[in-house]
Amino acid sequence: MAKTVVAPPTEDNISRAEMLDLYRLMLRVRRLEESVYRKFHEAKIGGYLHRYDGQEALVAGIVPQLQLPQDKILCTYRDHAHALACGTSAREIMAELMGRATGCAGGKGGSMHLIDPDKGFLGGDGIVGGPIPISVGVGYALQYTGSKNICVCYFGDGAMNQGGVHEAFNMVGLFKLPVLYILENNKYAMGTSVQRSTGQLDFVLKAKAHGIAGERIDGMDVLNVRRIAERVIKQIRETGEPYFLDVECYRFFGHGIGDDNTGGQKFYRSEEEVSKWRQRDPISQILRDLKHKGYINDEQIEAIEAEIKAEVEDAIHFAENSLEPPLESLYENVFSE
Amino acid sequence: MAKTVVAPPTEDNISRAEMLDLYRLMLRVRRLEESVYRKFHEAKIGGYLHRYDGQEALVAGIVPQLQLPQDKILCTYRDHAHALACGTSAREIMAELMGRATGCAGGKGGSMHLIDPDKGFLGGDGIVGGPIPISVGVGYALQYTGSKNICVCYFGDGAMNQGGVHEAFNMVGLFKLPVLYILENNKYAMGTSVQRSTGQLDFVLKAKAHGIAGERIDGMDVLNVRRIAERVIKQIRETGEPYFLDVECYRFFGHGIGDDNTGGQKFYRSEEEVSKWRQRDPISQILRDLKHKGYINDEQIEAIEAEIKAEVEDAIHFAENSLEPPLESLYENVFSE
Amino acid sequence: MAVMRYQQAVRLAMTEEMRRDPNVFLLGEEIAQYQGTYRVTEGMLQEFGERRVVDTPISEIGIAGMATGAAMAGLRPVAEFMTWSFALSAMDQLINHAAKITYMSGGRIQCPVVFRGPAGVGTQLSAQHSHSLESWFAHTPGFKVVMPATPADAKGLLKTAIRDNNPIIFMEHAGLYGLSGEVPDDTEFMIPFGQAAVRREGTDISLVAYSRGVQMCLKAAEALAKDNISAEVIDLRTLVPLDMATVVASITKTHRAVVVQEEWRNVGFAAELATRIYEQAFDELDAPVERVAGADVPMPYAKNLERAAIPTDADIVAAAKRALA
Amino acid sequence: MAVMRYQQAVRLAMTEEMRRDPNVFLLGEEIAQYQGTYRVTEGMLQEFGERRVVDTPISEIGIAGMATGAAMAGLRPVAEFMTWSFALSAMDQLINHAAKITYMSGGRIQCPVVFRGPAGVGTQLSAQHSHSLESWFAHTPGFKVVMPATPADAKGLLKTAIRDNNPIIFMEHAGLYGLSGEVPDDTEFMIPFGQAAVRREGTDISLVAYSRGVQMCLKAAEALAKDNISAEVIDLRTLVPLDMATVVASITKTHRAVVVQEEWRNVGFAAELATRIYEQAFDELDAPVERVAGADVPMPYAKNLERAAIPTDADIVAAAKRALA
Numbered sequence A, B: 001m002a003k004t005v006v007a008p009p010t011e012d013n014i015s016r017a018e019m020l021d022l023y024r025l026m027l028r029v030r031r032l033e034e035s036v037y038r039k040f041h042e043a044k045i046g047g048y049l050h051r052y053d054g055q056e057a058l059v060a061g062i063v064p065q066l067q068l069p070q071d072k073i074l075c076t077y078r079d080h081a082h083a084l085a086c087g088t089s090a091r092e093i094m095a096e097l098m099g100r101a102t103g104c105a106g107g108k109g110g111s112m113h114l115i116d117p118d119k120g121f122l123g124g125d126g127i128v129g130g131p132i133p134i135s136v137g138v139g140y141a142l143q144y145t146g147s148k149n150i151c152v153c154y155f156g157d158g159a160m161n162q163g164g165v166h167e168a169f170n171m172v173g174l175f176k177l178p179v180l181y182i183l184e185n186n187k188y189a190m191g192t193s194v195q196r197s198t199g200q201l202d203f204v205l206k207a208k209a210h211g212i213a214g215e216r217i218d219g220m221d222v223l224n225v226r227r228i229a230e231r232v233i234k235q236i237r238e239t240g241e242p243y244f245l246d247v248e249c250y251r252f253f254g255h256g257i258g259d260d261n262t263g264g265q266k267f268y269r270s271e272e273e274v275s276k277w278r279q280r281d282p283i284s285q286i287l288r289d290l291k292h293k294g295y296i297n298d299e300q301i302e303a304i305e306a307e308i309k310a311e312v313e314d315a316i317h318f319a320e321n322s323l324e325p326p327l328e329s330l331y332e333n334v335f336s337e
Numbered sequence C, D: 001m002a003v004m005r006y007q008q009a010v011r012l013a014m015t016e017e018m019r020r021d022p023n024v025f026l027l028g029e030e031i032a033q034y035q036g037t038y039r040v041t042e043g044m045l046q047e048f049g050e051r052r053v054v055d056t057p058i059s060e061i062g063i064a065g066m067a068t069g070a071a072m073a074g075l076r077p078v079a080e081f082m083t084w085s086f087a088l089s090a091m092d093q094l095i096n097h098a099a100k101i102t103y104m105s106g107g108r109i110q111c112p113v114v115f116r117g118p119a120g121v122g123t124q125l126s127a128q129h130s131h132s133l134e135s136w137f138a139h140t141p142g143f144k145v146v147m148p149a150t151p152a153d154a155k156g157l158l159k160t161a162i163r164d165n166n167p168i169i170f171m172e173h174a175g176l177y178g179l180s181g182e183v184p185d186d187t188e189f190m191i192p193f194g195q196a197a198v199r200r201e202g203t204d205i206s207l208v209a210y211s212r213g214v215q216m217c218l219k220a221a222e223a224l225a226k227d228n229i230s231a232e233v234i235d236l237r238t239l240v241p242l243d244m245a246t247v248v249a250s251i252t253k254t255h256r257a258v259v260v261q262e263e264w265r266n267v268g269f270a271a272e273l274a275t276r277i278y279e280q281a282f283d284e285l286d287a288p289v290e291r292v293a294g295a296d297v298p299m300p301y302a303k304n305l306e307r308a309a310i311p312t313d314a315d316i317v318a319a320a321k322r323a324l325a
Ligand SMILES: Cc1ncc(C[n+]2csc(CCOP(=O)(O)OP(=O)(O)O)c2C)c(N)n1
Pocket: A076, A078, A126, A127, A128, A129, A155, A156, A157, A158, A159, A160, A184, A186, A188, A189, A190, A255, D029, D058, D060, D082, D086, D089
């Protein structure tokens, strides 16, 4: 496997405000995710449900740097964080998870299909590998219209084994389209470790084989992600050419609600492994940095927690008090006008 | 693009008889192919029809070294040569092309679907990239039964852009299956040159990205193909691991009967390019070698030509005098017993 | 009116729409430099350039995804499948993405994309190259399914398709590409979806079909006329949306129907058509609806077997006579 | 007889057949180490080892190809699709390869492969995860299509499938996995294909269904009985081959029929069933066949909308009453 280049602790050219923003965004993601299993067990949320805990740096380090809604984002079913980072309100997210008319997809999409085109967020996708062929067209449209905008497309390590991903990579490499691929490499596809899913572990080589340059980076440190993303986004805008980031991370919870840190997980990863990665929790890391720099004190920490708690509670309250979609809407939206 | 390693003219450890066999097999392929367009224009053959002229060394240099029928072969719609090399008679091939009951598939398959399982030939395939996923299973069966047999799977440069090929490569690389991949790299997929179809031209790297080792070789020189195949086949039998050969070659005719060296071709390759490659005709090359070594004289050349002419004429006669499949057979073979 | 071939009419529709709307572009295998496998896009690269006539690798998943993504991002792609048989590789992108994104997004995303290409049987292309799959696509909510039977319709329906804001399955019949007919010059000539055409009026029996089946029905109607049987021929034009009103009106007059489909009989579109006829006109029927369809076998290569697997005008005549017996 | 769940019966069939025949092996995503997404293959890795219980990457094309190729080369693979929705990615391998190789080879190649997995709707999995696609597969010649409705059938039909020399589409219903019932212990207990079961006898109306639809029909029959309507419930078990004799015999007795299907209505299997009933029993029918089917929409997520999109026993009761009105 390609060795991850753990960046030396460079001094980031980053202000206190920006650091606080990163912290706040990651914490908002975390606290929102923490609420959704609860709501599932209360039977307020149904279907499949996948949390982003542990991977927050992958959205916080990248999405805030985009020019939304002109830049476009595509991602997987593990999409709550992406929606929130794009600017979809917690209310609309929670209402969608609860299948309410006020949800960002009117209740028709659910957890795997959050979407908010007005924010540049073209949505989650329930099909492993599904968004990557779509990214070819989004990238082509951005190039076609002569814009300097880019498409950021997230997907998992398991998706690297989907044929459509390779067809798409090749087309993007051939046509040279402005797409940034973010491999959310949390090492597992459900219960299958990358060692058991691929014949060759250097994912960057897989992208290169199709003409897309890339690198492997540490994704537990949001400042590292942010720094690399800044350079890479600039480069894509300038050259119009794609780039691939294999971002090492870890999901702290099971694959989804059906693999809730219980039975299934025991078969594929150890408590030790999980706790080792939890020590690199991206939120704890930036909090430590913030403290270290004297950018935050306990009172401020509590204030942020309180503010976020209120946001999540408000979102739940909003969603629970929203109406279900009207039954007449069953046949609406099959077609656009 | 990876530079082809044109082998130095080593002294092959090859007998006169073997060299004559290679010559004879390639010539049989050529003469058979030369007859099929004629028969198409006589409306004796229908459908799509793809010739192998120029690529003969890729079957002659490999197939005779296999242990058929225990070893298995899969290939594309450009499959007449493969059938002949596996030992399917010209009669059964021609009868299949003419849709007769005596054809190797009873007239139900046609040109793109020659097949002869008793000879280890698991058939041509009309879908670009189609045989590669199948090769995973064939390779798995060979490994499962503990045999030392291998599967040889042929496919075109255009197929490298099919997603299924990448899924299959990865599985073969991961499971380490005894499959030899032969990329019939004739530089064009219909009218699309490799330069216009791939984001990155080193096909060996594409295989490596999935954990399959390989190399690029010259496929216009049958002795070169034979020598490399000998080593590689031995290696696969010993290790049980896959290997990939990117074999440089050229098709002297258009893609198929609908691109018969006329209209279409003019758009994508020049007369000069074709005639340059024709100078490396694998049949002329080995004939020159045979003459050079004093292994053959004009009389013998004529005798071989006459013998092959007779074989092809006999095949045509046989096919033309064979019955069409009975109409009652329309619903037969939808299912096996 | 100009007389032109079906294949030229398809090209004309695309050309006119590309001149009108700079967001329309084409993509597919061999459509640009090679001028199209069936020469449908001949000359279009020369007129519109590489940006708008895009040759792709042999990557059906990629093509479907590229078209869908571009449509989601505001363009109006027209993607060619070299033949519809190859769309089998792209089903996930077509069904799970193109057809569903509008619904899944609660209507917030439009997906104005046309998937087109030749389908149909008849020239010994054998088992893997003989699909049309309209029954599958009609089964899947989110697609409009369009199958023109004449050159004029090829133009008028394709123009409507390109201007529609939804994913369209536009199936041409390779066996009709050479068919000549009058085609309106009008660059605003558009045929609305969901309006069947009565191609021939009649009083004794209704022959209902689409695509090449319509041409077979017209021949059958000729033959039936010699036996003093007056057949009405209905061309559905679009399977989704489906104009049952015209079908029911015809059957209310004739009281008998033959439904025709070239593809495999089992669970095919003709079964849906027959079922809807029973559901909506049971009491009008004087005989069971006769179904003429392809044999339930992978397409055999041999000429005689292929012929036996495909329905013909003679089969329609026989079916009509059974219904009238 | 042991009482067990449908999901356990599926496992039992595989386990027995793997003990009997060393050429049977399993492959699929998360079936081995993870013990199966729905725990269908729980414990099987432990009993049979990695060679015979193969975890694959998330590569549906590769899975379908691997299974098909292994079958062509003499093994008897049982491939799991984690859900049938994901089979959309594998359509080319399934349709153009598995289903056709026997025919294309003139019968020279056998392809004894079972593709199985959960299908069906009902737990808010939304648009991309709610397919069953039996209508597509039944449309495609070369497949046998099997859809068990009870634990005993799950065992008996799967054993028959594994011993059959053809590609089998074996669709389990995720909503039935928890259903308990008696299952014969006999390791030779096999249910032949093409023989429908009369699950409940009745004289007034025939309710014809498969998979979970059968359970809905049984509930509907209970409800109808309270209104003194005697409904006969027929479980088709296999859609291909289809036992029309049992269906026609029932309708000859009842003269009325409701056909039930969970998936999208348009061009679905229920339309084929209705059409065949008309073709084979037109004169026996006292009312049009009633069709109960899923709404023609991509499956919505919201619980109330999903419920409205799926047919229920109440819909069957209403349809039966319409037919009897
Ligand atoms: C084509 C397809 N096959 C299978 C699945 C079922 N499935 C959902 S998520 C998942 C694992 C994906 O793992 P990865 O890509 O690594 O993403 P992660 O869940 O780790 O974020 C699987 C197998 C699916 N949704 N789509």
